[in-house]
Amino acid sequence: xxxxxxxxxxxxxxxxxxxxxxxxxxxxxxxxxxxxxxxxxxxxxxxxxxxxxxxxxxxxxxxxxxxxxxxxxxxxxxxxxxxxxxxxxxxxxxxxxxxxxxxxxxxxxxxxxxxxxxxxxxxxxxxxxxxxxxxxxxxxxxxxxxxxxxxxxxxxxxxxxxxxxxxxxxxxxxxxxxxxxxxxxxxxxxxxxxxxxxxxxxxxxxxxxxxxxxxxxxxxxxxxxxxxxxxxxxxxxxxxxxxxxxxxxxxxx
Amino acid sequence: xxxxxxxxxxxxxxxxxxxxxxxxxxxxxxxxxxxxxxxxxxxxxxxxxxxxxxxxxxxxxxxxxxxxxxxxxxxxxxxxxxxxxxxxxxxxxxxxxxxxxxxxxxxxxxxxxxxxxxxxxxxxxxxxxxxxxxxxxxxxxxxxxxxxxxxxxxxxxxxxxxxxxxxxxxxxxxxxxxxxxxxxxxxxxxxxxxxxxxxxxxxxxxxxxxxxxxxxxxxxxxxxxxxxxxxxxxxxxxxxxxxxxxxxxxxxxxxxxxxxxxxxxxxxxxxxxxxxxxxx
Ligand SMILES: Nc1ncnc2c1ncn2[C@@H]1O[C@H](COP(=O)(O)OP(=O)(O)OP(=O)(O)O)[C@@H](O)[C@H]1O
Ligand SMILES: [Mg+2]
Numbered sequence: 001x002x003x004x005x006x007x008x009x010x011x012x013x014x015x016x017x018x019x020x021x022x023x024x025x026x027x028x029x030x031x032x033x034x035x036x037x038x039x040x041x042x043x044x045x046x047x048x049x050x051x052x053x054x055x056x057x058x059x060x061x062x063x064x065x066x067x068x069x070x071x072x073x074x075x076x077x078x079x080x081x082x083x084x085x086x087x088x089x090x091x092x093x094x095x096x097x098x099x100x101x102x103x104x105x106x107x108x109x110x111x112x113x114x115x116x117x118x119x120x121x122x123x124x125x126x127x128x129x130x131x132x133x134x135x136x137x138x139x140x141x142x143x144x145x146x147x148x149x150x151x152x153x154x155x156x157x158x159x160x161x162x163x164x165x166x167x168x169x170x171x172x173x174x175x176x177x178x179x180x181x182x183x184x185x186x187x188x189x190x191x192x193x194x195x196x197x198x199x200x201x202x203x204x205x206x207x208x209x210x211x212x213x214x215x216x217x218x219x220x221x222x223x224x225x226x227x228x229x230x231x232x233x234x235x236x237x238x239x240x241x242x243x244x245x246x247x248x249x250x251x252x253x
Numbered sequence: 254x255x256x257x258x259x260x261x262x263x264x265x266x267x268x269x270x271x272x273x274x275x276x277x278x279x280x281x282x283x284x285x286x287x288x289x290x291x292x293x294x295x296x297x298x299x300x301x302x303x304x305x306x307x308x309x310x311x312x313x314x315x316x317x318x319x320x321x322x323x324x325x326x327x328x329x330x331x332x333x334x335x336x337x338x339x340x341x342x343x344x345x346x347x348x349x350x351x352x353x354x355x356x357x358x359x360x361x362x363x364x365x366x367x368x369x370x371x372x373x374x375x376x377x378x379x380x381x382x383x384x385x386x387x388x389x390x391x392x393x394x395x396x397x398x399x400x401x402x403x404x405x406x407x408x409x410x411x412x413x414x415x416x417x418x419x420x421x422x423x424x425x426x427x428x429x430x431x432x433x434x435x436x437x438x439x440x441x442x443x444x445x446x447x448x449x450x451x452x453x454x455x456x457x458x459x460x461x462x463x464x465x466x467x468x469x470x471x472x473x474x475x476x477x478x479x480x481x482x483x484x485x486x487x488x489x490x491x492x493x494x495x496x497x498x499x500x501x502x503x504x505x506x507x508x509x510x511x512x513x514x515x516x517x518x519x520x521x522x523x524x525x526x527x528x529x530x531x532x533x
Contacts, residue, residue, distance in 0.1 A: 055426055060349060087428040097419045100442060100532045109437070110427035148533050166427065 006031040006170065006200040007052070012066035014047055014224075016059070021047040023224045025066070031169075034192060034201045036211040036232070039221030040247070045204040046094075048221075049172045052202070053089040054082060070170070083113075090163030094175040094206075096155030098147035103130075103139050106147045106158055110166045125165050133161035134191045153184025160191065170200045178206040189214050208248060212236045220244045286511065292501075293508025301505055306473050310489060311499045315506055317475045321390070321483030322513075324476060325469055326458040328394025329401060334451050336398070337405025338440075341447075344406075345413040346435055365403035372400040373464030381468055388482040393469025397461060401454035408453070412446020413439060441532075445525045452521045456514055462487045486510050 005028035014022035021044045029035050037045050050056045052068060054075060067074045075085055087110070099106050107126045126143070130136040135157040139150070147158055156176055163171060173192070177185040192201060192214055205211040211218055212232055219229035220241070228241045239245045246252055304314030340357065348354045376396030386392045416439060424434040440447075462485075470482030471492060484492075486506055493503035 053426065055422065058422065058425060083428040083430060086426055091426050093419065093422070095419070097423045099420060099423060099438060109424070109429075113427065113429050113433055113437075146531075146533050162427065 004031075005029060006071065007202075008069040009048075010067045010069065012051070012068060013064060014044075014051055014056070015063040016047075017061045021224050022051070022064075025226050027219060027226060027229060029200060029202060030217070031200045032196055032198075033216040034196050034203055034214055036203045036205050036215035036218045037221055038205055038208060038211045038218060039227075040252070042223075043221040044224040045221055046174055047224075049091060049174050049202065049204060052170070052172055053086045053091055055086075055091065057082070087114075087166045088168050089170040089172060090166060090168035091172040092156070092159045092163060092174065092176050094178050094204075096152055096159055098150065098155050098158055100146070100148055102144045103147045103150070103158065104143040107162050107165045110162060129161040129165035132164045132191075132195065133157045134187060134194075135161055151184070153180050153187065156180060156184070157188060157191065160188070164195075168199070170202065171195065173201065173203045175204050175206040177210065185210070208236075220247065222247070289504060289507045289511060292504035293506075293511075296501055296505030297508055297512075302509065305475060306489070309498055310473065310493050310502055315486060315489060315509060317473055318484050318486045318489040318506070319509075319513075321469070321476060322459055322485040322487070324390045324479075325393050325397065325465065325483060325485055326455055328390055328479070329397035329458045330451060330455060331398075332395060333398035333401045333454060334405055337402050337450075338409045338447055340402075340406050341409035341413055342435060342439070344410055346431070346439065361403040361406045364399075365407070369400055369461055370463040370467075372396055373467035375399070376464060376468035387480065388468065388470030388472070389480045390469060390476060390483055391479045393465050393483070394479075396464055396468040397458045400461070400464060401457055404454050404457070405447075405450050408450025409443065409447045412443040412450075415446070416442045445529055448521065448525055452518065455517060459485070459510070459514060460487055461485075462491045466491075486513070 007029040009025050009027040009029075012022060012025040013020065025048065037048060039045060047056065051064065052075075056062050056064075064076070067076060069075070070085075070088065073080070075089075099109060101109075104126055107129050108122050111122060111125050127136060127140075130139065135154060138154060139158075147155065150158060160171075160173075160176070177188055180188070189210070192203070195201060196216075203211075203215065205214070215232045217229065218232045218235040220227045220235065220239070220243075222243055227243050228235070228239065230240075235244065236248050239248060301314040302319060303316055305316045306318065307313035340361075344354050344357060373396065376392055376399070380386045380392035380395055381388060384392075420438050420442060421434055424438045429437070465485050465488055469485070471484045471488050472482040473484055473489075474481070476483045486509065490503055490506040490510065493499055493506065
């Protein structure tokens with residue numbers, strides 16, 4: 001099952017102090033697919049995504065057991081270089097988070113951190129990232145204007161471009177379309193379709209419709225548990241578990 | 254109906270009082286400025302700024318005191334600002350709320366309430382006598398640095414606290430180290446606030462007299478090194494007026510002080526606005 005998987009989550013439990021947010025998760029994730037983790041509020045989606053690139057390390061008093069393997073290496077191994085890990089596994093948050101600097105500097109922020117990039121390389125990197133995130137045409141004439149003046153949808157695509165500039169292997173997207181209008185949402189979803197050729201994408205959708213629209217596989221989360229996972233059509237049309245069925249048919253949520 | 258009317262009354266009385274408050278603040282400010290500038294401005298010629306004081310300040314200008322003021326303030330900021338900003342960064346980015354941070358914060362809050370003359374006394378005993386630095390720019394500057402430290406720390410801490418946590422999270426998520434996150438995201442975002450705190454401190458340093466007399470002396474001789482004693486403009490103003498040497502020169506010095514502070518503030522405000530506009 002885990003043969004050829006990009007990521008394998010094994011017996012993973014996560015705790016915020018005494019609160020257990022993830023319960024015994026076992027999940028392999030294949031490359032070049034969009035895997036969606038969906039479920040009601042506070043079911044542990046954000047926690048799982050942030051565990052995958054160890055952003056949860058920043059929160060005081062958290063704990064975990066079990067392992068997460070990226071290409072066969074446990075990311076919680078003490079020898080793992082955190083900055084390197086986070087460059088390989090990029091994350092986009094639920095609200096757009098442009099830094100208070102120019103569009104160019106936002107995109108160049110990550111590449112500049114490693115000091116290996118010359119200025120003219122940077123120009124290339126920025127343009128390529130913005131094109132991949134389908135934002136280039138809209139901002140190419142104002143690269144040095146503030147990123148805070150972009151619209152919400154543009155800001156979110158900027159955040160995606162900012163991650164792409166690092167050429168990661170895995171993209172984590174935490175409800176990237178919450179708070180966006182349908183048009184921005186469509187354009188982000190189209191972007192994701194383009195991206196899955198080159199990346200492993202894990203998406204927490206902002207509603208079930210989005211999950212069924214864009215994903216290849218889906219996992220249903222409830223109270224920190226992975227209830228079931230499988231191909232999207234199966235999860236949404238023939239769920240095995242009663243709780244999944246109740247959720248996708250709108251009996252609760 | 255009656256309730257409405259009494260509410261309306263309260264409203265208008267409150268409004269009246271608030272306006273009175275605001276107006277009297279402005280009135281007092283204008284009165285002070287007017288008084289000093291009316292007497293002082295006629296003395297202000299270019300010569301006044303560029304000539305050294307002669308005959309204890311009865312004649313000549315204020316050049317050496319201008320230099321003294323700038324040197325002393327410069328030294329104070331040079332030591333006080335990095336130390337204060339560093340402490341604020343330590344408190345906000347390197348420790349969680351803990352015993353150590355509470356002790357440091359309690360210490361700085363206490364320092365903030367200590368009258369400047371006590372700092373002067375400390376500086377005199379410690380820098381001037383104990384460390385044998387004599388009355389000097391260095392003794393005075395270090396004393397002032399200690400005096401402005403609480404202001405710099407609390408304003409810096411406040412502006413670092415106001416930065417959205419998501420900025421830090423973004424920086425880490427893009428592979429930033431703690432140091433990179435602090436220098437590239439936290440400090441640049443906090444800069445306007447930090448700068449404002451430093452500006453306040455510059456004002457306090459320029460205006461201080463008691464602590465300065467005790468630690469930097471009141472020599473009118475042009476300073477030649479950090480170990481020279483000096484007289485600042487504020488001290489000069491105080492001595493001229495207090496000892497009845499020359500009210501005319503005192504007012505002139507006062508007016509020059511006001512202009513200096515005004516100029517620094519305007520320049521700083523311009524810089525801050527430009528910086529903020531550039532980033533948003
Ligand atoms: N920083 C935190 N400290 C303590 N508990 C937390 C923290 N973040 C999340 N939790 C708890 O962990 C559980 C899972 O939360 P999480 O944010 O992962 O859910 P989610 O599925 O992303 O929810 P949502 O759909 O609302 O974004 C919840 O019970 C939540 O209260
Ligand atoms: Mg969430």
